[in-house]
Amino acid sequence: MSSFALDKSNARIMGVCSGLARSTGIDLTLIRVVAVLVTLAVSGITLPLYLIAGLVAPQR
DSSP states (O other): OOOOOBOGGGOSSSSHHHHHHHHHOOOHHHHHHHHHHHHHHSHHHHHHHHHHHHHHSOBO
16 A cells, blocks of 8 residues: 555546545545545535645645
């Protein structure tokens, strides 16, 4: 497992999900589906965390 960094080559919005998938080895599609489901279930915290990660994390 490598350190987390945004992956702009597979990005749809900011590269957070693709960076997370790359650093954990989990399938990118699974990460995106879980992110959408978590956003729908707990919308108050997910979007701000996503934006913070997208702005703070280094790019790969």
